Amino acid sequence: MPESLRAFGRWQHEGRAGSRWLAALPDTVATWCDRWDLKVDGPPMHGYNSLVVPVRRDGEPLALKVTWPDRQMEEQVLALRLWDGHGAVRLDDADTTAGVMLMQRLDHTRPLREMPLEEAVPVIGSLLRRLAVEPPHGLRTTGGIAAGHRREFVGQWEELGRPMPRRTLDRGLDLAEELSNDDYTVLVNNDLHYDQVLRTRNGGWAVVDPLIVRGVLEFQVAPLLWSRFDELGSSRVEWCVDALADAADLDRDRARKWALLRAIEYWMWGLRAGFTEDPVRCSHIVEALT
Incomplete structure (x- = not known):
């Protein structure tokens, strides 16, 4: 797990729950890679409250995103399902309780x-x-x-x-x-x-x-x-x-x-x-x- 993700000050505000979420990230990635038949395909990236792991399934490049599960994450899944890949990243699967999403892989180097x-x-x-x-x-x-x-x-x-x-x-x-x-x-x-x-x-x-x-x-x-x-x-x-x-x-x-x-x-x-x-x-x- 990137140390730069762990270093964000927000986790101090989340207390023990934040520490447990961070500590569980490697196991969470492994669990969902196994469940969705994914193979890790590169080093992880992260934002303020999520980890994104490049993966492949049957040769297709995808991205596994593990995010802090909250109302914002639920609304993000709702929006991506409504848009269905038209103007937004395509969502292939999600579990809002676990805070995981499987998405189309985009080129993060070209914003x-x-x-x-x-x-x-x-x-x-x-x-x-x-x-x-x-x-x-x-x-x-x-x-x-x-x-x-x-x-x-x-x-x-x-x-x-x-x-x-x-x-x-x-x-x-x-x-x-x-x-x-x-x-x-x-x-x-x-x-x-x-x-x-x-x-x-x-x-x-x-x-x-x-x-x-x-x-x-x-x-x-x-x-x-x-x-x-x-x-x-x-x-x-x-x-x-x-x-x-x-x-x-x-x-x-x-x-x-x-x-x-x-x-x-x-x-x-x-x-x-x-x-x-x-x-x-x-x-x-x-x-x-x-």
Whole structure:
């Protein structure tokens, strides 16, 4: 097991359960390789809370993913089954209780982040639209998230020492109230960004590791701004919003409003988390959109 996975601070918060999960990973991989008739085909990789092992079955390259079993993992399996390999990684099998998934193997060395923005933005925008299928019930809604911001913004702003002008906060409050009434229409990948889009074996693109909510696609514009803001710069924020709106068939005005609201929210969230760069990026996005 990679020591870099063990070193993540999150396992301290999980306590003994996290330690047991980490210690059991080699046996878990062996058990599911045996159950699904898999052969390990390379060194393991990992993210923040999962281990991914390249495997083969009958010569086909696949990926065995062992993840911390929680509600997010269950929703990820639900989303991948709904998409069925159309715009997202194909899920071959899963056991949500054990936290294991068997998936199509993608080329992790070629994320969409490596593409120039002028090429990457239309690709990710088209994927955003392609994954907008009918949502299941029981998910968080984008309107509900906005309503939560309406309740929490003032307290967070005061707690952080008023890090932004009051007029910016008031704009965020007005947007949160307005957008809390958005219709809950489609399935939205709440963790879509350029590192989460990988090349398929046939040269296409597929989304991995989704986190899902139910609502409007415009909700997801903001992360596509701040995740590559250093390349984008303030002068091209408007261009990026428009390009995403074209590629994903979004309402431009609503896309700007959601981008502004979420940039204000992430600005304060980043400060609470102790981030130094992301709050500054969000402040520039806010300035560019107001």
